[in-house]
Amino acid sequence: MKILVTGGLGFIGSHTVVCLLNQGFEVTIIDNLSNSSISVLEGITRITQESPTFSRIDLRDKQKVADFFEVNQDIDGVIHFAASKAVGESVEKPLLYYENNINTLVYVLQEMRRKQLSNFIFSSSCTVYGQADNLPITEEAPIKKAESPYGNTKQIGERIISDYAKDHKYFKAIALRYFNPVGAHPSAEIGELPIGVPQNLIPFITQTAAGKRDMLSVFGDDYPTEDGTCIRDYIHVMDLAEAHVVALKRLLNKNNGQNYEVFNLGTGKGNSVLEVIKTFEKVTQQKLPYKITARREGDIISAYADTQKANSVLGWKSKYNLADALKSAWKWQQKQE
Template sequence: MKILVTGGLGFIGSHTVVELQNVGFDVVVIDDLSNSSLDVLNGIEAITGKKPDFEKIDLREKQAVKDFFVKYTDVTGVIHFAASKAVGESVENPLLYYENNIGSLVYLLQELQKKQESHFIFSSSCTVYGQAEKMPITEEAPIQGAMSPYGNTKQIGEEIIKDVAKVSGINSVLLRYFNPVGAHPSVNIGELPLGVPLNLVPFITQTAIGIREQLSVFGSDYQTTDGTCVRDYIHVVDLAKAHVTALQRLIDKKNAEKVEVFNLGTGTGNSVLEVINAFEKVSGQKLNYKIVDRRAGDVTEAYADTTKANNILGWKAELSLDDALASAWKWEQKVRGK
């Protein structure tokens, strides 16, 4: 069985390709290289001994998506990562996010529904919960009004998948994950954003290595232990393995419903300042950071109740925040040749 991984040269996508190939799946990657590099293919090959098939496609181009499925008729499983993903940027440029994140999903599902049966894993997000009323967040938590266009695209995406499942042979798992961090222990692949990082950990590592002069901590007046935002930081390797587990669940027909939902996190929340302190401990580097005003679209805190993923999906995060930060730092050093 050939598995399509869209956005497969991105941060989470590349780690998932590695885990798929490690257990014997044949993988084809679609990526438009807008926030990734072809060099990632070499990193995947260095880890697994095999380079996946690759097609450079912009999924907003409907005909290109059609042509892909004509060429790869044996693709019946799709793990869909390809999407724009920055909260702040989505606030500034909402139409880009709606076109890219919704259009590409629709075109993929249109091709998959032509098949008698197919398996679809959707890269969703804890942003669908907005500012949840209770912590930790369970899958039963109300879907709040989205606090950003990015979050809204994930909510809309989930609704589209549920609607299509009712009238097609597509079985899906929606994985709502929290904050992926870290790098593969081989440091052959990791998080490498183009331009200024929009996520905390790569901004930390780039500041520590001297690329960024200063790290901005957005807000210190939140209702948390130290006033900074709290998130559930999950090691990207743990996250990647969950996608393989979810796909295998569909293949083995163990899913209880046509569309299942699982939170993926560690179950522990860490504040921004706690992450900074943990990084300083594992790296031995002192960070230059400054408290600045809050950032639009940020929620106060979000961390997962992982009971359902642990007990039903049969998956559990095994790596710690220290593991993730240490690997992220080694990756940054390797990339910069230091």
């Protein structure tokens, strides 16, 4: 079966492509390389001994999206990762995020409608919940006002997909709300490769440990948590990639309960920023220079997943812990030197 992966050379996308290829799927990738590198394609090939088809397309170009689907009419499913993904940056550049995350989704869905294509997996996020009232967060938690433009684009994206699925019964979709993806492929052939200054915690940690960054900033130590720093659910990217393939198979095998379903993907355990730093230092024997700075706009206090629905309905469960993820991220970073 032929699967289109948009943003397939990005962090989560590339690891999902590896899982798809390893399980016998034919994969075609769209990526505009805005936050990735063509070298990732070589890493995928080294791991799998297969070369997925690649098209360099900016999905904001409606005509190019239409042209792609005109040539590729035999697609059995789409996994849609392509989006800008940093909370802090979205506060600074809201229009970029609304254009890049919403227009591109609409253009892909419009072409899927024209070709009567189904089976759509959406890369969503726990940011759709805002600051949840109760922890761990279940799929039934209310969708509150988003704390950032990034979170808002994920809320709007989910609404677009659910509205479309409601009126087009042939169309089936799953939104995967994941918590904080970290780590790298065990081979260290692919990993998180941010362009410029990292927007996420783990690559900033690994780059600081490697001497590429002078100092790690911890945004606030006055939150109402045990050590005053924000708490997140850090999930290994390989666990996450596997979940996308499981969800895709659910649609392809027509095992879905409804046209549109949502699942949380996480470990079910929360770790504070300072816990992450200490765990990294322990597993790598690297001392991390860090400083406490002001809170960052858009950050919520605490978020970790209730994973029961994914465990029981999808039959998926995370296998790796935080130490595993941090070890693999450091191994990946060392290979970049």
